[in-house]
Amino acid sequence: MRPELGVCYYPEHWPEAGWAEDAARMAAMGLTWVRIGEFAWSRMEPVPGQLRLDWLDRAIEVLGAAGLKVVLGTPTATPPRWMIDRFPNMLAVNAEGKPRKFGSRRHYCFSHAGYQDECVRITEILARRYASNAHVAAWQIDNEYGCHDTVLSYSDAAQQGFRDWLAARYGDIAALNRAWGNVFWSMEYGSFDQIDLPNLTVTDPNPSHVLAFRRYSSDQVVRFNRAQAEVLKAHTDAPLIHNYMGRVLDFDHFEVGDDLDIASWDSYPIGFLSERLDLEEGHKHTFLQQGDPDMQAMHHDLYRAVGRGRWWVMEQQPGPVNWAPYNPAPLSGMVRLWSLEAVAHGAEVVSYFRWRQAPFGQEQYHAGLLQPNGRDAVGADEAAQVAGDLAKLGDLTPAQARVAMLFDYPSDWAWAAQPQGSGFSYFNLILSAYKALRRAGLSCDFLPSRQRDFSGYDLILAPGLAVLPPDLSDALSASGAQVVLGPRSGAISDDYHVPDAGRPGVAGLDVHVDLVESLPPDHTRAVSGGGQVMHWQEQLSGAAEVLLQTEAGAPVQMGSDRLSYLGAFPDEVLWDRILGAAAERANLSFMRLPDGLRIRDMGAHRFAVNYNAHAVEWNGARLEPCGVAVWKDGAQVL
Numbered sequence: 001m002r003p004e005l006g007v008c009y010y011p012e013h014w015p016e017a018g019w020a021e022d023a024a025r026m027a028a029m030g031l032t033w034v035r036i037g038e039f040a041w042s043r044m045e046p047v048p049g050q051l052r053l054d055w056l057d058r059a060i061e062v063l064g065a066a067g068l069k070v071v072l073g074t075p076t077a078t079p080p081r082w083m084i085d086r087f088p089n090m091l092a093v094n095a096e097g098k099p100r101k102f103g104s105r106r107h108y109c110f111s112h113a114g115y116q117d118e119c120v121r122i123t124e125i126l127a128r129r130y131a132s133n134a135h136v137a138a139w140q141i142d143n144e145y146g147c148h149d150t151v152l153s154y155s156d157a158a159q160q161g162f163r164d165w166l167a168a169r170y171g172d173i174a175a176l177n178r179a180w181g182n183v184f185w186s187m188e189y190g191s192f193d194q195i196d197l198p199n200l201t202v203t204d205p206n207p208s209h210v211l212a213f214r215r216y217s218s219d220q221v222v223r224f225n226r227a228q229a230e231v232l233k234a235h236t237d238a239p240l241i242h243n244y245m246g247r248v249l250d251f252d253h254f255e256v257g258d259d260l261d262i263a264s265w266d267s268y269p270i271g272f273l274s275e276r277l278d279l280e281e282g283h284k285h286t287f288l289q290q291g292d293p294d295m296q297a298m299h300h301d302l303y304r305a306v307g308r309g310r311w312w313v314m315e316q317q318p319g320p321v322n323w324a325p326y327n328p329a330p331l332s333g334m335v336r337l338w339s340l341e342a343v344a345h346g347a348e349v350v351s352y353f354r355w356r357q358a359p360f361g362q363e364q365y366h367a368g369l370l371q372p373n374g375r376d377a378v379g380a381d382e383a384a385q386v387a388g389d390l391a392k393l394g395d396l397t398p399a400q401a402r403v404a405m406l407f408d409y410p411s412d413w414a415w416a417a418q419p420q421g422s423g424f425s426y427f428n429l430i431l432s433a434y435k436a437l438r439r440a441g442l443s444c445d446f447l448p449s450r451q452r453d454f455s456g457y458d459l460i461l462a463p464g465l466a467v468l469p470p471d472l473s474d475a476l477s478a479s480g481a482q483v484v485l486g487p488r489s490g491a492i493s494d495d496y497h498v499p500d501a502g503r504p505g506v507a508g509l510d511v512h513v514d515l516v517e518s519l520p521p522d523h524t525r526a527v528s529g530g531g532q533v534m535h536w537q538e539q540l541s542g543a544a545e546v547l548l549q550t551e552a553g554a555p556v557q558m559g560s561d562r563l564s565y566l567g568a569f570p571d572e573v574l575w576d577r578i579l580g581a582a583a584e585r586a587n588l589s590f591m592r593l594p595d596g597l598r599i600r601d602m603g604a605h606r607f608a609v610n611y612n613a614h615a616v617e618w619n620g621a622r623l624e625p626c627g628v629a630v631w632k633d634g635a636q637v638l
Contacts (some may be wrong), residue, residue, distance in 0.1 A: 030387020038073025319367025421518020
């Protein structure tokens, strides 16, 4: 694999006379891919049925003539104003019952059949016109599903669609009443037409109802994406891509990815640190201009799994963003570091957002590689430097890691429905385990919860896996790997009941969860030998060996030397102990990396990235502030 670089470009924003110069400068910078079109529906079809694609023809030709490969986006994330006149009820509705009005983007409800038909129509038009164009080398469907909290819609279309979905799932209303436990609080229904959406209730709605609606809403994203994918597949063999976002768990990305060839995501490390990470303020201050050292890597590994090994960064932050509470500039070297770190995790392409900073609209404070007047912005030199770095690295060979972590989107929906404590977050639990792996220098593969083949893995983690089907439990037990389950794994059935077998209900593991406690953020419990329990603790019993316990004698981890259940949310020290012991049993090399230094193995290459604002000495090399070092077969090449 030879990674490449790209950029996002909006020819409709700029005079046509400057397109050729922009294209030539992109190529000279070492960029080979350019994404266009994903927000341009009003220029493609300014009036219903009146197409204006001649400008797009010329833009693709200009870019292709410069040697650039085009990713053409379907423009369905930004329906034009006339679409709202055609379908006034296509707008998504928030949980308070208010429609999400026109004037921004992603203003559609996934359940609206009329709008989906329009999306199929414009996709068909673009496919027929450009599928055979030699310059169009890939397609992006829509843009950032779920961004701006746009998966859950409480519209009339969603309500009717949900009722139909429930009827297909349960068959008759009596079965639904049993599955949801609607005898509780006298919530039994007489027909599917009586079922409303789970919003605007007096207090918490039935979690079974909530989880079913979350599953339905995810299915609508899958259906919407599939409709466009099927059109494109009928016309082209070029790869189909979607660009996911960071910490957006509202739909099942694995199921959307089943209809695509490549997963990509939009990486904004500094914006995410400020807006989307629940970390202590001291940590945020230390990495204010670098981003969290593990947030990007976690998503790289996650989307590599979603793409079944093929993934890109479609939008890489090259300077300050405009949408976070605070938007500092990256430290010198960070654009290069982020880019090479993505490559270390297997990215085929790293594409910068955007080419020219917009001089108008909502993103005019969002930096690009160029300023609006065409002068190089601060990230341009580093992007060009990355192109030179990639030439030095040559071919890279992805390899399976020896550590895997199961990731399950429905588990996030379940724990959001009944968190049992404001400190419990599925995302935070996964990230805390992933951070511990990174501190230990262990490369990790994410796997979907539907995975049953665990060949080649020596250590498998499954934190917070809400539903633990018997065949998954059996596959984990038979894997031969070190397996660490919990906390909260196997805690519910598909319909959000306590499982008949109890919690966690793992065959061959005599551990029982007798009760659960959630803890306030200022309350922790010390564990014998070091570390603390925070947020969450389960009372465990059973015949299995107690591997860890609190200083008060309460079991924290129980099991055998191969399969264990962790009944608490560990702090960093405790995670390090748990994973250190598991790694030792699995014969994995367990390191203690300096703070802010992270490594990633990529076949024969080992990458080291220094997220610190100060230099670090490691492995015989000096990594400058925000610096990168790469070894191949033990010899330093970068």
